[in-house]
Amino acid sequence: VIPGWFSEISSMWPGEAHSLKIEKILFQGKSDYQNVMVFQSATYGKVLVLDGVIQLTERDECAYQEMITHLPLCSIPNPKKVLVIGGGDGGVLREVARYSSVEKIDICEIDKMVIDVSKQFFPEVAIGYEDPRVTLHIGDGVAFLKAVPAGTYDAVIVDSSDPIGPAKELFEKPFFQTVANALRPGGVVCTQAESIWLHMHIIEDIVSNCREIFKGSVNYAWTTVPTYPSGVIGFMLCSTEGPAVDFKHPVNSIDELKRPLRFYNSEIHTAAFCLPSFAKKVIDAK
Ligand SMILES: NCCCN[C@H]1CC[C@H](N)CC1
Numbered sequence: 001v002i003p004g005w006f007s008e009i010s011s012m013w014p015g016e017a018h019s020l021k022i023e024k025i026l027f028q029g030k031s032d033y034q035n036v037m038v039f040q041s042a043t044y045g046k047v048l049v050l051d052g053v054i055q056l057t058e059r060d061e062c063a064y065q066e067m068i069t070h071l072p073l074c075s076i077p078n079p080k081k082v083l084v085i086g087g088g089d090g091g092v093l094r095e096v097a098r099y100s101s102v103e104k105i106d107i108c109e110i111d112k113m114v115i116d117v118s119k120q121f122f123p124e125v126a127i128g129y130e131d132p133r134v135t136l137h138i139g140d141g142v143a144f145l146k147a148v149p150a151g152t153y154d155a156v157i158v159d160s161s162d163p164i165g166p167a168k169e170l171f172e173k174p175f176f177q178t179v180a181n182a183l184r185p186g187g188v189v190c191t192q193a194e195s196i197w198l199h200m201h202i203i204e205d206i207v208s209n210c211r212e213i214f215k216g217s218v219n220y221a222w223t224t225v226p227t228y229p230s231g232v233i234g235f236m237l238c239s240t241e242g243p244a245v246d247f248k249h250p251v252n253s254i255d256e257l258k259r260p261l262r263f264y265n266s267e268i269h270t271a272a273f274c275l276p277s278f279a280k281k282v283i284d285a286k
Contacts, residue, residue: 006039006047008054012162013198013229018054020044020227026121031113033166038121044227046121048089050114051165057227061091061125064233066264067223067272069095071237072155072190074250074269079154080104083182085141085170086192087159088114093128096157098254106153108137108144110166142169145178152182158191163202171202173209180213185242189214190235196222196279197230204282206236214238219247220283221272223263235272248273 007017021042029036037049045058056064069092073079078101084092088109096105109115115136119126129136137144141158156179160167169175170191179189194202203220210218216239225233239245250269254261275283 006041006049008052008229010053010162010164010229012053012164013195016229018227018229020047020054020057027117029113029117031111033111034161036111036113036117038117047227048114048118048122050161053162054227055161056089056091056122056125058122058124060226061089062262063223063225064228065091065095065125066261067221067268068092068157068159068190068192068235070250070254070261070264071221071235071247071269071272072157072188073099074252074254074266075237075239075245075247076154076186076188077251079252081153081155082106083108083145083148083153083156085145085156085158085160086110086167087157088112089118089122090115090126090128092157092159093131093134094125095128097128097131097133098258099252100255102133105131105134106137107134108139108141110138110140112138142175142178145175145182148178148182150181151184151187154184154187156183156187156189158189160192162194171206173213176209176213180240183240185240186216186245187242188237188239188245188247190237193220193234193236195228195230195232196234196276197232200279200282203234203279207283210236210238215241217245217247219273220275220279221247222275222279223268223272
């Protein structure tokens with residue numbers, strides 16, 4: 001460990017660790033679920049860390065929040081009812097709120113400390129909670145989805161941490177089945193799906209499970225987030241049986257007048273589904 005630096009050391013990415021220079025530690029706490037830390041970095045703004053893993057930085061959070069939201073929501077016409085599982089920082093809510101067609105935004109986040117810390121230290125991210133269409137549920141996303149009437153949502157976004165810790169069951173088959181049940185025919189789900197450089201085995205299992213459960217389309221997309229391990233993060237984009245969804249060609253554009261998008265655009269939407277051969281071989285073969 002280098003004094004004055006934060007290094008993201010984890011068994012999920014053995015032998016490597018991205019580091020950020022610390023200017024000041026702003027918060028350290030322990031919730032019922034995980035350790036929570038916020039620090040001011042020298043070059044990435046404020047940083048949110050859960051159990052030693054970087055969740056977001058002010059400088060590059062736009063890449064992740066915009067892609068995980070607009071890849072699904074620009075793939076269906078007029079999304080109305082959207083559910084966010086996880087995403088307690090509020091960044092996905094901020095992006096979902098851009099759609100005038102959206103009438104209802106539910107969010108189910110298990111850890112209240114993440115919400116409170118985001119509101120205190122990341123107001124530009126937590127601004128998503130201010131939208132009147134948002135209903136906050138504090139609890140386990142699996143239990144929440146089991147209680148949802150079938151076919152309720154047009155879209156579900158699973159903005160989770162990694163499959164070690166509270167988010168573990170959000171990567172398992174039973175959870176995907178509850179998501180499919182909660183979606184209308186032709187409804188879409190987008191989940192945080194790790195790194196093709198680090199987690200091809202996890203991705204392989206997720207793709208297999210999704211192909212069995214989602215009888216519409218199943219695609220993997222990826223993007224660059226400098227402060228995530230290996231500098232990239234992926235997404236599973238799936239739709240249930242019903243009106244066809246072509247994830248690779250957006251059908252929606254976004255009203256950017258209020259607040260311009262910093263990362264997402266329709267070209268990068270389509271490009272996100274282009275995979276290197278080592279990943280294509282695994283993902284397309286499943
Ligand atoms: N809502 C904040 C983003 C959470 N997703 C992250 C993806 C990369 C992981 N190593 C940590 C969580």
